[in-house]
Amino acid sequence: MDAFEALVESQTASVYRLARAYVGDAGAPDLAQEVLVAAWRALPGLRDAGAFGPWLHRIAVNRCRSAVRGTGRIREIPMDEGVASGTPDRGHDGFAAVEARAVVGPAFRRLGEDHRALIALHYAAGLSIRECGETLGIAEGTAKSRLNAALEALRRDVGRIEP
């Protein structure tokens, strides 16, 4: 278990940020914990130890999808809840981040599952395009084009709803 714990240690931040992208600050710790425990239970099914990263993040994406669909054990907590509750921003740029969550967050949640997963994996979890592709089982070129399409869709949606 020590080796796995070491892996957990190295991946916790990435998994946490991925969970946070899906369910927000309040739900992220529990969801991240669920992901890591699920990975532990599923570890015997991992065929290629070298593929641990994509494998773990795929589990994370699946769990996150379940969470926001309401089919998992974790209730959905919108990412912009910090605005409603007055939670101080822990992001990178004070009020700007809060405003961005309030305006862009709903559009992010309206994205298709694949688009949302790519943005979360790349920008939240910090995976490279290649790693995103490995995680989602698609080629690197496909991941790149889909990520561009996801960003385009996000910007278009934000432009549509922005006052």
Next chain:
Amino acid sequence: MTRHRDELVDVFLADLGAGSPPPGLAAAVGERLRHEGSRRPSRVSPWLAAAAVLALLALASFAWIVAGPGPSPTPQPSAPIPPASAPAMSPSPSATGSPQVLGDWTVTVNPGEPDVPVAVAVLDRSGAMTGAGEATQAPPNDGPSDPHALAIGQGSDDRSLTVGWTGSVCDVHAQLELASDGRTVALRFPPRPSCDTLGVGFSIELRFGTPVDPAAFHGTWSEDLVTISDVEPNVVAFADPDHGWVGGTTPTAGDAVVLETTDGGASWRVEGLGTGRLTDVAVTGRGIAWAGLACDEPGPTCRPGLYRRDDSGLWSRVSVDWPVTLSFAGNAGAGLFVTAASLASQDGLPGPGIRVTEDGGDTWRAIPSPCGAFDVVDAVRVTAAQVLALCAGEGGAGEAFKWLYRSDPAGDPWQLLASTDDGSMPISGTGIRIDVAEDQTGWLWGSRTPLLATTDGGATWRPLDVADGDVRIVRDADASGGGGGTILVWDPDRDGTLLLQTDDGKAWTQRYLFPSPVRCCG
């Protein structure tokens, strides 16, 4: 406004990556794992347990396929790699003791293919990679004349063994295992029935810690590397409730795999089309199967196009056109497929193209698209005399529109049947697909569109509950008439893809559950 919009999105994206886990999260997980320790499944994947040595080979322009981030290290033949540490190898019957692979290895390809890079990884039985690299020399072909056999001989000294075989450029990856008996060398490939370029020679030298006798070794060759549990299914077609095809991809290796059942999903036969993504499958009345294959990087191992499987089980590429969707009417003669826009433009067609056949696929001709500058996202050969085409495009304000047209097989004239403009087609999102049977009953589905049903050939649509009534993401569907058919539907609760059938769209029967290949979230 645009600038402000882009700034907000940029800040949002930056904020996604800025969050830090609360202190103690990792420790909490560790503590929970310690409590869960006794619950951990004891089963270890046979794939790992059996592998003392595992070699993954990649040919042609293949990127390095062995898992693990970062570039592969250059092989160091003179520096033995530590012996496998995890589970002990079974006792060897050999008087010289248990041969233990030290990981000192070389890889060779025949001179006829000197430019074909070969990538190899050596893993111990725990799955940890102990060595990796690419071939740097082009020694002679040590493969046997029988393409389905291994040649095992003495290596460069009495502690080494040379294993040779004849492969093909379709063998994007293969797996060489030294079984736990210490005497059986097994080479396994994914199925590749469409490959017609056999003849590339390979050899690999295994070095042991003690002297080895090649005569004591036994080699096996098989096309069983991909099993049904490796496949992420995404397309389906059934000729009748018992006989059908499911296509998909293996997420890790990228193999394009087709699965055939003749008993309603109780058992499956695995076949492969090399690497790539299956875009659709179809079955004709003659029992002939069809598949569309797309490639992100076309090359020797991934050849996009239209594939046909004859009744002898051989897959062959019959068109370089890249079908996005495939559809045959009830009789085998009438069919069509929609080509990718990029290829359609190459052969001079005015935009995305629809190809139709009247002779079971022996000849194809293009018909005009009703979609103008927009995309044909799907088309259906409802009957020999009727074709439906679904178009998608965006209006000036970014709204997505879809239009459904009906025509004869000549594509002239096209008549507007339903659209999102007037609400007669309540769909949104991408990946919209349609299938309508000869009796004018059919389905419509997409990434954000739950299954919709029609009984009037597509003029009107209504939502259809699937199985337990939950809203499901339908991956593919095959309407068979009478409101019935077969669907592939993702089930997040069970972390897998369900194969469901219905006779009337009301009562559903689960034929199979394809578990997620990563066996997630046990």
